[in-house]
Amino acid sequence: MSLVVYLAGGALALAAVVLFRRPRTPARNPLTVSTCVAILLGAIVFCCSAPMTLAAVNDLTGVPNFGAPLTYGMLSAYSCSLLILLVNWRGGARERVRRLIRRSIAAYGALVVAIVVLFTLADARTERLTDLDTYYANTPYMREMIVLYLLGHTAAMVAMCLVCLKWGREVTGLLRTGLRLILTGALLDLLGFQLAKYTAVVARWTGHDLDFLSTSVAPPMASLGGLVCSAGFVLPRLLPAAVAHWHGLRDYWRLGPLWNRVEFVSTAPKPPASWWQLPLERLHWREVAIHDALLALAPYFDDRVRQTALSAALGDGRPAHEARVAAEAAMLDAAAHRAAAREEPLPTPSTYRLHATEVSGSGGLVELARALGGTPAADTVSEGTVRAFPD
Structure with a gap:
C-alpha cells in the first residue's frame, strides 16, 4: 500500500512543480499559489498516510501512533486548501474572497487543534499502521478524533461537488472539463474512500468486522480521487500552454x-x-x-x-x-x-x-x-x- 500512495503523492507533487514553473505565470498569483499549495498538500497527505512513513514518524517521535494526528491534520489542511482554491478560482469581489478564505482557515484550523487535543487525551498505546481507524473506533477520544477528521473532509468534498455542479452549468470548454474532473474526483473520494471508512467504523460500533473496507478499499480510491481531482484543477491551466508548445515544436521543425x-x-x-x-x-x-x-x-x-x-x-x-x-x-x-x-x-x-x-x-x-x-x-x-x- 505504501507504494500506491507514494506514487500518487509523487504524481501530485510533479503536477504542482510543473504548474508553478510554467513560463509567464506570476509566482504570487493567488490562483497559482492556491493551486500549487492544494496539490502539494495532497501529495504530503498521501506520503504521510503510507505505513512506512507512519512507522518512521512514530519511531522518530517515540509516540505510538503520532503519525495519525499528523496525517489527519494534514488531511484537514488539504480539505481547507481545496475550498480556498475553489474560492480563488471562482473569483468575485476581493473582500468577499478574503472573507470566505478567512472563514475556511478558521474552521479547519479549529478542526486541526481539536484533532491534536483529542489524540492527546486518548489512550492509544498500541501502534497501528494500517487499521487505526477501525482498531480505535470504540476508544474514547480516538473515536471522536476519527469522526471529526472524516466529517471535516466530507464537508470539503460535498462543498466541492455542489460548486462544481452549479458552476459547471455556467461555463464551457476546458473549464467545464476541469470541473467535471474535479466532480469525478470528489465523488470517488466520497463514495470510495469516505464511504468505506464510515462503513468500517460504524461496523465496529455495531460489533461487526468490515476492516477490509478501511485498509484495502479506501486507500486506492483516495489515491485515484486525488489524482483525478488534481487533474481537474491543473488541466484548464496547463493544457492551453501544452498545446501552444506542441504547435511551437511542430513549427520549429517545419522551419528546418x-x-x-x-x-x-x-x-x-x-x-x-x-x-x-x-x-x-x-x-x-x-x-x-x-x-x-x-x-x-x-x-x-x-x-x-x-x-x-x-x-x-x-x-x-x-x-x-x-x-x-x-x-x-x-x-x-x-x-x-x-x-x-x-x-x-x-x-x-x-x-x-x-x-x-x-x-x-x-x-x-x-x-x-x-x-x-x-x-x-x-x-x-x-x-x-x-x-x-x-x-
Whole structure:
C-alpha cells in the first residue's frame, strides 16, 4: 500500500512543480499559489498516510501512533486548501474572497487543534499502521478524533461537488472539463474512500468486522480521487500552454529546410544550449534568426528569378498565393547560392518584400520553408556573415 500512495503523492507533487514553473505565470498569483499549495498538500497527505512513513514518524517521535494526528491534520489542511482554491478560482469581489478564505482557515484550523487535543487525551498505546481507524473506533477520544477528521473532509468534498455542479452549468470548454474532473474526483473520494471508512467504523460500533473496507478499499480510491481531482484543477491551466508548445515544436521543425538554407548568413546571437529550453522559446529564436538572415540576403534578391518562377508556377495551374510563395522560394534559393559563392550583391537589388516578412507569426515562414523543402540545398558555409560575404 505504501507504494500506491507514494506514487500518487509523487504524481501530485510533479503536477504542482510543473504548474508553478510554467513560463509567464506570476509566482504570487493567488490562483497559482492556491493551486500549487492544494496539490502539494495532497501529495504530503498521501506520503504521510503510507505505513512506512507512519512507522518512521512514530519511531522518530517515540509516540505510538503520532503519525495519525499528523496525517489527519494534514488531511484537514488539504480539505481547507481545496475550498480556498475553489474560492480563488471562482473569483468575485476581493473582500468577499478574503472573507470566505478567512472563514475556511478558521474552521479547519479549529478542526486541526481539536484533532491534536483529542489524540492527546486518548489512550492509544498500541501502534497501528494500517487499521487505526477501525482498531480505535470504540476508544474514547480516538473515536471522536476519527469522526471529526472524516466529517471535516466530507464537508470539503460535498462543498466541492455542489460548486462544481452549479458552476459547471455556467461555463464551457476546458473549464467545464476541469470541473467535471474535479466532480469525478470528489465523488470517488466520497463514495470510495469516505464511504468505506464510515462503513468500517460504524461496523465496529455495531460489533461487526468490515476492516477490509478501511485498509484495502479506501486507500486506492483516495489515491485515484486525488489524482483525478488534481487533474481537474491543473488541466484548464496547463493544457492551453501544452498545446501552444506542441504547435511551437511542430513549427520549429517545419522551419528546418528554411533555416538550413539561410543559417550561414544569420548574425543573431545563439541562446545558451539548454535541453530544458521550451519549444516556444526555440521557435522564437529561430524566427528571429531567419528574419535576420533574410535581411542579410535581400541585396542578392533577383526579381527576374522570381518572375520566371512565378510564371512557371501559374502556368502549372497553381493558386496565386501558392505560386507567389514558390517564386519567393526560388528567388531566396538563388540568393543563398550567390551569397554562399561569395559573389557580389546585385547592382540594383530587388525591393520586393517576401510574404513571410509581411505577416506576423510563423505561418509565412513555414510556407516558405515548405516551398524550399524540395529545392536542392546551396553549398553554404557555417561561420556567419563575415566569412560568407567578400570583404
